[in-house]
Amino acid sequence: MKRTLLLALPIALMAACTNTPSASSNGAAPAAEAEAAPAATIDGKQLGANHWLLEAATDSAGKRIDALFVRADKPITLDFGDGRLSVDNACNRMSGGYSLSGGEMTISRMASTMMACTDPAVMALDKAVGSRLEGTLKVQQLDGATLRLATASGDVLTFAGEPTAETRYGGPGETVFLEVDAQTKPCSHPLIRDMQCLQVREVHYDDKGLEQGERGAYGNFYDTIQGYDHEPGVRNVLRVKRYTVKNPPADASSRAYVLDMVVGSESVGQ
Structure with missing residues (x-):
């Protein structure tokens, strides 16, 4: 009998805004700016009620960020709870604290496990994800089906909501x-x-x-x-x-x- 201990039991028992668009001469905001305006407030409960699966990601030029989709069968997934964000389906599991203010989300520097992945593209996924999720992001959309985040560099990440077991x-x-x-x-x-x-x-x-x-x-x-x-x-x-x-x-x-x-x-x- 060959035994492999994955995790020690004591560990296993541990708890388990952008500026307002300027008005044009007739008082209406330009259409592009109106679309990019973030929500005035963020519903934290709604964040925690879903798993958020990455379904689209584009850079400032509108080009798809292929580096975020190297695991087609396991999309990058975000979970929010008790002031912490966890990221699954990269090479390593990552997590960090987050806070909400107006239409912005600020995420602290994330910690991660230290596993090595044989596929270099999967190994590079940690950096590709982490670099885009740390710092202050604008929440462009949040409802039961979609979470859309914009980074300071202009990347836009769109996640599809999937109700958690607690919600279901x-x-x-x-x-x-x-x-x-x-x-x-x-x-x-x-x-x-x-x-x-x-x-x-x-x-x-x-x-x-x-x-x-x-x-x-x-x-x-x-x-x-x-x-x-x-x-x-x-x-x-x-x-x-x-x-x-x-x-x-x-x-x-x-x-x-x-x-x-x-x-x-x-x-x-x-």
């Missing part, structure tokens, strides 16, 4: 730890023929990361864990958020599980 399920959810065994097993389901179920058991820790009690037997897990892709032959301990689904369909579960992080993994021989 109406609450913060409960943090639980699940151990997923290396292999699935056949299980009976009235609507799915030849279903294979993950084999799962809960693991309990105290606030210092010390395991409490004994692990019980594995059981069939009929739900799905959003964000988790099971690899046969690998046993994982997961930190997940468990939500109560209000008024689920008759054939659906009343619970939803969303992956927060993989705490540890081990390869298990056949």
Whole structure:
């Protein structure tokens, strides 16, 4: 049995404006300036209610910034919460503090993890993203579907909003730890023929990361864990958020599980 510890448990337990356009002689603002004017205020709650996926980026000349799209299947994603911005899907995970004033967002110098990526284009993604997100940006648009930020150099980044699990399920959810065994097993389901179920058991820790009690037997897990892709032959301990689904369909579960992080993994021989 080959064991690989991804993250130590104590770490895993840690909390989980532009100027007003000048009027022309007839009192109307030029059209180009009117379009570029940022929103007067920023709804911080709306920022935190969504994951923001990068869908377009142009420089001051209107040219697409290709360096920001080297991971076509995993767009750069921003998350806002408790005064902090986190950036996912670059080479490293980055984060920094942010503040809002009028139609501007100011982001502090960001810290990042220190992983190396084999693809040079992905490795360069950290700098391409970080250099554009640090400092003061103008918020040109913010609604439930779109966040548009403009940098001092004239780059414009447009993000599409995707509701967070907390938004979709109406609450913060409960943090639980699940151990997923290396292999699935056949299980009976009235609507799915030849279903294979993950084999799962809960693991309990105290606030210092010390395991409490004994692990019980594995059981069939009929739900799905959003964000988790099971690899046969690998046993994982997961930190997940468990939500109560209000008024689920008759054939659906009343619970939803969303992956927060993989705490540890081990390869298990056949």
